[in-house]
């Protein structure tokens with residue numbers, strides 16, 4: 001039988017769709033929890049600059065552990081579960097998400113903050129109404145990188161029985177499925193990454209119209 | 221007027237980790253409705269002093285009262301909403317449109333949309349901002365337009381006090397002069413209590429009711445109206461800071477109406493040409509003004525009267541330039557040195573003749 005086994009693909013669309021859905025779900029969970037965990041840490045690092053080195057040290061360490069090793073370490077505690085997969089995936093998003101959020105929050109020009117205070121904004125108002133909206137482009141840029149990275153990493157979780165499209169690839173290697181399953185898995189995960197990136201970029205533009213509209217300036 | 225709106229008593233500020241205090245011991249009063257300009261060399265503590273008034277910086281010692289209440293006893297957020305604030309870099313919010321920027325404080329104060337909209341349009345008109353600019357973002361404006369938005373934002377809830385730190389320093393000199401004039405015009409109507417910071421003595425002279433000249437460490441060297449500072453600098457520091465052309469700068473502050481003008485040589489059209497010739501010879505000018513019932517027709521000289529019996533037989537030449545009672549002595553001086561007749565002719569509305577100003581007369585004001 002040739003490599004181009006389209007018949008298998010045609011008769012297994014349900015399986016492929018299910019794996020694609022799982023892949024998307026694992027990614028959304030990971031980025032979602034990543035945001036939930038990273039946001040308070042980013043605010044803390046922004047407010048108390050002295051905490052930032054410790055936060056980057058821990059998240060940086062998590063980021064450098066090879067993903068296979070991390071999953072192997074977790075399995076004795078949390079088993080071959082979605083929880084194991086998500087702990088790993090979330091860990092890898094933290095460094096990128098925190099770093100971008102802290103950079104974004106710190107990017108507000110000093111004069112804008114001073115003027116906001118002088119207008120009678122409280123410290124909390126300055127954070128939520130001024131620094132956060134202005135940081136959005138950089139924060140969303142971080143979410144885009146984290147999302148694309150996570151979509152790649154999800155495939156690795158096939159080794160602990162999850163993996164979304166990664167399960168198709170692994171099945172292909174193990175001759176559980178015909179080899180074309182590998183190609184389908186790779187192609188769809190690349191397509192998913194590109195699509196997610198586009199959607200987030202579009203969302204960022206929609207949220208921050210001011211960041212684009214910088215027309216040439218006319219005289220006074 | 222005359223009652224104190226802002227009062228600083230023995231105010232000092234020492235920043236942590238610095239050896240010398242930014243402000244050592246400053247006492248200063250600003251009257252209600254008055255513009256006091258803090259001026260002095262870079263680093264002398266002008267900005268620090270201004271920011272202590274709205275507590276962006278808290279004094280190390282001393283007291284600051286605004287409208288009779290110690291600022292340290294007030295909630296800083298409430299205190300600041302009652303003070304307009306304009307800085308050189310403006311600090312407009314890049315993510316908000318011009319209209320939203322102007323509406324910043326009204327929104328914080330919970331005004332309803334209709335009232336905010338009305339106020340924004342009113343301010344746009346006051347500051348001559350095109351309504352089509354209201355939907356733009358700050359990055360889409362010119363420097364001058366941004367400054368106007370900054371001033372509009374500061375005026376939004378009509379606060380009694382305005383703090384302005386080199387508000388017009390970032391724009392080119394032509395736009396700056398326009399903004400200064402417009403702001404003076406606005407201030408004449410609104411009568412805010414203003415603390416205005418600049419390092420430019422000419423801007424200080426132009427904008428101030430009183431100037432406070434500061435030396436390093438916030439040392440108050442002189443606090444007086446511009447005219448007095450130019451006439452009687454309190455010490456060598458002030459004299460040097462005020463700089464060259466002190467006399468000329470002072471002339472710019474004195475109006476023609478404030479001094480006596482010379483009558484000058486005058487004839488009427490009915491007079492004999494002979495009388496006019498005598499005045500021309502003896503008056504020392506080489507010409508004589510022709511007045512008909514107080515209205516200035518122009519001037520005639522001996523050549524124009526040649527062979528004429530009466531002044532009315534000659535056609536008087538118009539003066540190329542006049543000054544009015546509202547003009548400054550500096551404008552009069554300019555008129556003197558550029559006119560062929562070497563005098564400035566002073567007229568009122570409708571060409572009514574008041575007299576003439578000569579170089580000698582104006583010079584007397586420089587030295588007095």
Ligand SMILES: Nc1ncnc2c1ncn2[C@@H]1O[C@H](COP(=O)(O)OP(=O)(O)O)[C@@H](O)[C@H]1O
Pocket residue numbers: 235236238241242260261262263264265266267268269
């Ligand atoms: N936040 C600060 N920390 C330490 N020193 C400061 C701070 N702000 C101002 N200074 C110092 O205080 C002095 C007065 O500064 P400033 O009020 O900004 O002067 P000016 O506005 O007259 O140029 C300067 O020597 C300046 O370096």
Ligand SMILES: [Mg+2]
Pocket residue numbers: 266267268
């Ligand atoms: Mg300054």
